[in-house]
Structures are given as structure tokens and as C-alpha cells.
């Protein structure tokens with residue numbers, strides 16, 4: 001099983017071999033949401049916070 005590193009806490013994360021780019025996984029250490037941004041090697045980036053996006057959309061409506 002491939003290993004990736006959490007950009008938040010640098011913990012090693014086991015990623016499914018058939019994971020796809022753009023998939024969201026959770027770090028088991030800090031429970032942050034991570035997006036798969038690369039597959040060879042597997043790279044993870046912090047996933048955008050959906051709650052923040054909702055807040056921004058609400059502000060635009062005013």
C-alpha cells in the first residue's frame with residue numbers, strides 16, 4: 001500500500017492503491033481533510049474547507 005505524508009502534521013498516511021486524483025481522504029493523526037493531487041508519487045494537499053466556501057457564497061449574495 002502506498003504511503004503519503006500529511007502536509008499538516010507530517011504523519012505517514014496509507015493510501016489505497018486505486019486512489020484517484022482529486023479524492024478526499026482524512027489524515028488519521030490530525031483528522032484534516034486531504035486532497036490527492038498527485039499519484040506517482042502520491043501527493044496530498046489540504047482540501048478546501050467546504051464550510052468556508054459556503055460562508056463566502058452567502059456573503060456574495062448580499
Ligand SMILES: [Zn+2]
Nearest residue numbers: 006009027030
Ligand atoms: Zn495529519
